[in-house]
Amino acid sequence: MIKKISFYAFLFFLTTYLSAQSPAKYWIQFTDKNNSEYSIENPDRYLSERAIEKRKMFNIPITETDLPVNQLYINNILNLDTGIVLFTKSKWFNAITVYTEDSLFSEKIQKLPFVKDWERTISMKETEHFVHKDSIYIYKIDRGEVEKKSLPRELNYGETNRQIRLNNVHWLHRMGFYGENIVLMVMDAGFHNVDTLKYFQNLRDEQRLLGVRNFVQLGVNPFKKMSHGTMVLSCIVGYMPDKYVGTAPKVSVYLAKTEDERSENKIEEDNWVAGIEWADSLGVDIVNSSLGYTKFDDSTATRKYEDLTGRVSRASIAADIAIEKGLIICNSAGNEGNKKWYYIGSPADAHNVISVGATNNKGKIAPFSSHGPTADGRVKPDACATGWNTEVVHPRGRVIPSNGTSFASPMLAGMVACLREAFPEKSNFEIIQAVRLSGSKAEYPDRDMGYGITDFLKAYNYLKYNYIDLNEANHQFIPRIKNFVVNEQTLELKINSNFKQTIYFQIEFQKSKKVLKKKIPVKMGINDIKIKLPKTKLAYDFINLKIFRDDDKFEFLLGIEK
Template sequence: MNLNKIHKLFAEKIENTIKEQFVRAFDLKLTSEELSTWKVLISFKNSRDRDAFISNHDKLKFSKKFDLIPSMALELKKEEIQQLTNEELVKRIEEDQKLYLSMIEVIEMIGLKEYRRSNANYTGQNVKIGLIDEGINKELENVKENILMKFSLHDEANKVGTSGNNPKLNHAALMANIICNKYLDENNNLIGIAPGVKIIDFDIYNPENTYYMSDVLEMLDLIFKKNIILDILFIPLNTLDCSDGSDLLSLACNEIAKKGIIIIAPAGNFGPESCTIGSPASAKSIISIGALTKQNTIAYYSGRGPTLDNRNKPDFCLPGSKIKIPITRNLTIDFSGTSAAAAIGVGLVALMKEINPMISYKEILYYFDKNSIYLNYDINSQGFGAINAKKLFLQLAPTKVTQSIIPYNYLVKKSLKISIEIIIVLLIFYYMIHFLGLIITIFNSL
């Protein structure tokens, strides 16, 4: 087996029969066929090599193929994987890892008002957010007006409202409600962080609620092929295994980020041990968000860095524990998870994008960094700290927040007028002194 062509962690899994250990530990019922088969992703240098590989191995049945990064998804036995590592056309083989929604059990209620945006003038108007998740049910009245379009794995280009098979209350519904809920709180303030945004719903739902890297890769490929215009892409899923950012999902996210799309992902819920941030949060071009408790401590479940290649992650932290969300007028639920924190981060970035549509990934990191509170944790637990929204918008758009800064051109004109007036006064004073001196001289000569 050519170990240079297989992901290191995947090679260890195959050799150490980790799947068998997992099945025994959790008493799972798998057939011998399922036990010996792995879901894999094979990548190639280019699409030509991929298509040639498919022609040369017509007996292999692939489930999906991708163009953003030339690759394919299929199921293989251990022996087949070992053989294919010697195939010249193959660039790399890795596991098509299972993805986990970054939400844990619903627990006791708290209010969300402490974390609402600092300035009600901003709503995220005209900002487009892509959400790759289980699909938002069309019947949710508090967010349905925000859904611009829907794409589904089962129906490539559904428009809004054509698919209603998704459960009304699912992970996607919670994410959408945090971002753009239009209900009012007791003070008549909109509950959503950015209620003016438009969401493009990338629905990967299936009845088994089981998701893999290849599902998200298919949506990223769709964004690439159709040139879908987005400001922000939110991927609230994570792998169990830690990542070095070189896996196919992370690399595909990096390619999408080159289009100027800000990608945000939660740090995952596999903490508190170190190196518990998987893909895609470990990608170099993604903003990864960890979760805080109400007491501004790092939530015990929040994923920790470093990444496998020793980069610091997460990037920042936001509230993610015991978040109260009204789903309908009669139903309010509470939940915790790093995806809740990341959804708040998505809302904040949407407000920043409304203020400055051209703001870049690096500029967003800069403003977040300069307006974060240090929490006395190590950098691989808290990142650069907890984002202070009020301070952030005070720096990003002081005229909107304070309503007291005079426009620059007016200041220039005003200062010029004052300068001229001062010069005139000084000249008058000078000539008065000179004239008075002349009179005294004449008077003394008499």
């Protein structure tokens, strides 16, 4: 009898204990930032010097959204139970994410007058184990003197040759733009062996790996597992002479683990928000996010196509806030193109995010690449790059082909870094617009490729000669270049003339120093022009093309190669 009573007593205790333990993470939004110890007038307390300088350069105001969350409110939440752990903070949403095992937590926070809203973003099956409850993993960097190695103007790309050339970014490399002095952040699921792989040796030796944070598991080293982030990073900054070259081999990098590979829940969008706010506070120029959110383990949270407006997902809203504050964000379009979902996800649906679709290295759209448009009718994807059989570096040290818009996005992000290096004075919106206008389908976008495959030599011309906002009414004629890279000995273009006239052409070859002058009569309307070019023995050359009549003048920088 005593044994029976003891057994039932134990069973009652166990049931009570388990019911009291409800491990979960919560998003808690506060009503205000009253009595803040921070001020708009002293941003150096919460923004880096680089971030402040960028705001000044582009006249981006510092507002109340930049002020940190009220620490008094945070303390009041943490004091509700000794087991509550603070995970992330969001200045822009005035919110925090916490972990707790208290089954009565939601009832407690509802009673607090400074809590505006709350949401359980993940119900966990097991309790969370922490390496450190009060710190996020920080990569230790030796800040001693370092000698940076210059790269040649003509690289042997090895395994990445075709995927580099698809978007003509090698022409920016030939000008000496490799992403140097540009800061890029990769937000992903983990970066296995990035701290040891030889393909990232140059990155580490030159101290361009600036910092690493883990927003998912506090204190856990993000270099210990998950191959996805490693392969993504290799597309940008991987470098092994004559074997493998990323699209921006000289860019500086921050890494943020925001994706939790153990499940798919809304908490990951809030991790994403924390990561993008970290990028803003550091003064990062470009962020690559090969992440997307449509379906969750909690089926009640799963999105519908109607939600793809850029105004539903917190990640999408944060993305557009970040862009307003000066960032450029490249995000994978998604791999749902041949599945039931079909469309892009979030935050690829954000208004000014460069969502990136995937093609093979010959320009054919990948069957899995997610489609546009957004639910409110905007063109997506914004760009395309190689994401089908993309050559990437595996954490085991091998170069392998892999599929996914996850790889198209970093390919493009690295190219954008080179473009940003070429035009540091241009705003992020000008860069974004140049990328869109330089797509192979920019004139007639479609739902599969959106604006199409970005031609970065064309984008360079848009920014160099200020043709983004070209007003045709102010010109006697408008030239349209068919191909910015001339692969044969004929230069082809169209001239849209307002009347019958004679147009003058001057073609200067930079390396061979040859100069060709032509005058060609044109009729009113569209004129197809073909100009035969002199033969060259050089592997490649740059062409300065000048087209003029009276005071009406256009300039272009073209490439020619065998």
